[in-house]
Amino acid sequence: MGEVELSCLAYAKMYLHASQFPRSSVNGLLLSSSPAGAAVCITDCVPLLHSHLSLAPITQLALTQVDVWCSQTQQRIVGYYQANACVSDSSPTPCALKIAEKIFEQCNNAVLLMIDGEKMFPGCRVPPIVMYERKDARWALKDKHTIMLRQWEETCSIVNQLFSSGDQTLLVDFDSHLDDITKDWTNQKLNAKIMELISPANGNV
Amino acid sequence: MRDKLRKWREENFRNSEQIVDVGEELINEHASKLGDDIWIIYEQVMIAALDCSRDDLAWSCLQELKRQFPDSHRVKRLAGMRLEALERYEDANKLYDSILQDDPTNTAARKRKISILRAQGKSSEAIRELNEYLEHYWECFLCSPFFLSLSFHSHSYAKAAFCLEELMMTNPHNHLYCEQYGEVKYTQGGLENLELARKYFAQALKLNNRNMRALFGLYMSASHVAASPKVSAKVKKDNVKYAAWAASQISRAYQMAGRGKKENKCSVKAVEEMLESMQITMS
Numbered sequence: 175m176g177e178v179e180l181s182c183l184a185y186a187k188m189y190l191h192a193s194q195f196p197r198s199s200v201n202g203l204l205l206s207s208s209p210a211g212a213a214v215c216i217t218d219c220v221p222l223l224h225s226h227l228s229l230a231p232i233t234q235l236a237l238t239q240v241d242v243w244c245s246q247t248q249q250r251i252v253g254y255y256q257a258n259a260c261v262s263d264s265s266p267t268p269c270a271l272k273i274a275e276k277i278f279e280q281c282n283n284a285v286l287l288m289i290d291g292e293k294m295f296p297g298c299r300v301p302p303i304v305m306y307e308r309k310d311a312r313w314a315l316k317d318k319h320t321i322m323l324r325q326w327e328e329t330c331s332i333v334n335q336l337f338s339s340g341d342q343t344l345l346v347d348f349d350s351h352l353d354d355i356t357k358d359w360t361n362q363k364l365n366a367k368i369m370e371l372i373s374p375a376n377g378n379v
Numbered sequence: 380m381r382d383k384l385r386k387w388r389e390e391n392f393r394n395s396e397q398i399v400d401v402g403e404e405l406i407n408e409h410a411s412k413l414g415d416d417i418w419i420i421y422e423q424v425m426i427a428a429l430d431c432s433r434d435d436l437a438w439s440c441l442q443e444l445k446r447q448f449p450d451s452h453r454v455k456r457l458a459g460m461r462l463e464a465l466e467r468y469e470d471a472n473k474l475y476d477s478i479l480q481d482d483p484t485n486t487a488a489r490k491r492k493i494s495i496l497r498a499q500g501k502s503s504e505a506i507r508e509l510n511e512y513l514e515h516y517w518e519c520f521l522c523s524p525f526f527l528s529l530s531f532h533s534h535s536y537a538k539a540a541f542c543l544e545e546l547m548m549t550n551p552h553n554h555l556y557c558e559q560y561g562e563v564k565y566t567q568g569g570l571e572n573l574e575l576a577r578k579y580f581a582q583a584l585k586l587n588n589r590n591m592r593a594l595f596g597l598y599m600s601a602s603h604v605a606a607s608p609k610v611s612a613k614v615k616k617d618n619v620k621y622a623a624w625a626a627s628q629i630s631r632a633y634q635m636a637g638r639g640k641k642e643n644k645c646s647v648k649a650v651e652e653m654l655e656s657m658q659i660t661m662s
Contacts, residue, residue, distance in 0.1 A: 197393075226559070228534050230566040231576075231596050243649040259532075263500050268534060352591045355636040 176212040176283055178305065179322045182329040183368050184219040185301070187361065189333055190345045191221040192257035192289050198224045201270070202347070203240055203277075204253030204287065214252050214283050220359065221347035227256070228269040236348045237276070243360060251277055253285035261291030264304050271313060278308050286313055296334070301326065332371045341367050380405050381416065388423055395430035398423060403436060418447060425457055429464040437461055452478050456487050468495050490525060502533040527559075539563050554586035558593040565600055570607055576600040577621065591632065598625035598654075626654045 184204060191200050202222045208215040220243075222236045237251075244250060254277055256270045266274070266288055274286040286306040293302035301323055305316040323329060336342050344364040351359040380401050387398060402424030410417060425440035441461060444454045455478055462471035472495060478488040489512055496505035509526050524546070530539035543560040550556060561579035564572040577600040583593035604610060605618035633650050 226531050226562070228531055228566070229559075229562040230568075231562050231599055232592060235595050235599065238653050239649045242652045246648060246652070260498065260500055352595075355591060355632060 176214060177320045177322060178214045178216065178285055178307075178316070179324065180216045180303075181218070182325065182332060182372055183365065184216045185323065185329055186333050186336065186368050187219050187221060187345065187364070188255050188257075188287075188289065189294070189302075190336065190342045190364075191224075191347060192291070192294065193337075193342065194345055194347075195224040197259060199227050199256065199259045199267075200224045200347070201227050201254065201256040201273075203237075203251050204255060204285065205240075205244060205249045206252040207247075207249045210250070210281075212283075214285060216252060216285075218249065218365070219255065221345060221361075223349045224347060225349055228267075232348070232352070233269075233273065237273075239348075250281060252281050252283070253277065253287060255287040255289060257289035257291060264288045264290040264292075266306065266313065274306075274308075274313060282308075284308065285316070328372075332368065335371055336368070380409075381413070381420075384420060384423060388419070393430070395427035398427035399431050399433060399436065402427065406440075418444065422453075422457065426460065429460060432464075434461070434465070437464070452482060452485060452488070456491060459488075459491055463491070463495060463498070468499065471495060493525075493529075497529060497532070502529060505529055506533060506535060506538065536563050536567050540567070552586060554583045554590050554593070557583035557586065558590055558596065561593065561596050561600070565596065570604065570609055573600045573604050573607075577604060577618070581621075589632075591629075594625055594629055594632070598622055598629060601625060629654065 188202065191202060194200075200221065200223065203220045204216045205218045205220065206215050207217045220236075220240050222240075223232065227233070240251060254270065254274045256266070258264060258267065266286060270286060270288070274284060278284040284307075288304045288306070290302040290304055293300055303321075305321055306313040307316045308314075341364065344361070344367065346357040346359050346361055346364075348359045351357050383401055384398065384405070386392075387394060402420060405413070405420065406417070406424060413420060421440040421444050425437045425444070428434070428436040428440065438461070441454075441457060444451075444457065448454050455474055459471045459474040459478075462468075462474065472492060475488040475492050478485050482488075489508075493505045493508050493512075496502075496508065506526075506529055509529065527539055527542045527546070530536070530542060540560065540563050543556055543563060546556045547553070547560060557579050561576040561583065564576035564579065577597060580593045580596040580600060583590050584597065587593075601618040601622035605615050605622060610618070629650060
């Protein structure tokens, strides 16, 4: 199928989310601000839950709210990510498949991304992700060569910088938002910090 | 520092990095002043050290405890936990089996064995073992939160519901259990379960009117019941009322939260639009 590009912003937030809750499964949605086409450009993500991923009400609520926010900000939901509590198991759970199916109903090149906990150590040369796409009515592993992470080294260094400056604690997921609704699950503050770190690397002003 | 550790122990916090920081300093610099407290601190720091992959610290704590309590089952369990952290599951199981041979009612050892199954991804076996244990020692309500998380993990909603029923019986003022029960019933689906869910979300709100999950849960379950073609006009009317009440509470909470904070405008707007759009589908 088509190519998938994963932006630094989306990757960094997913990584921070998984690191913030090392003992739980976490999940979230992958968003794109690019128009629909053959290639999928994942430009951002929304971290959702870190507890009881398989319970329906909060998941439904989160999906609805993110949907609304996306239509307000010209983005689309193009995928789903999950990191399992059990580090050695990066296979999609039934709830991951269910949510991915729902997304596929609206977006026919949706992706399912599983974070591989065993590769989440400093200095790992390979991105800790496993991607699935919909093929012949099932979710199949995507060919690694069609997945692009531009400027991988810079992305790793940005993630390290976030950890050393303590900014990784800025990440808010939907679960944390429900515990305290003054917290912003769209993560405007953290997004701004990450974009600041990205600009010098791109040479953009 | 001692008081901090005691507080974290009593409230079961799993802030392992902090425990290691505080505990290591306490043990290295002030051991002589701790008296008998030192043993429970060694235990607490050892477990936290395992959580942070500090095997060096865990090992030294374990040695001190072994020296002081050479035949203790409690210390043996800690040795087992260290083996688990090193993923030497067979060795850990052997240790726990030897504890159970001496004392078949030892809950801690049973729990650890079941945790190993879970860590190995064998959830259904883990649930089976726990079922068996609960059959013989059903007074063990302390197992329930553990059983609960296993049930969620393996999508066994009926078991989760049963577990929560026990927890609600022994903790009638805990709003979290009511709310979680509502979520499980909602997930199980069907008109009866949705109505039950709504009742338990309402109960959770009675116990804690700031539980946002319960508020949203009440809104969503009442909306679904009202929208069902199988309900009578009266039930529909009642549920529309409940949903409207919940919606107004949600709006109010978000207005207050959004005041003066620019970044919250996004979430406030999203909630407002969501409530509007769900209203349309209900009528």
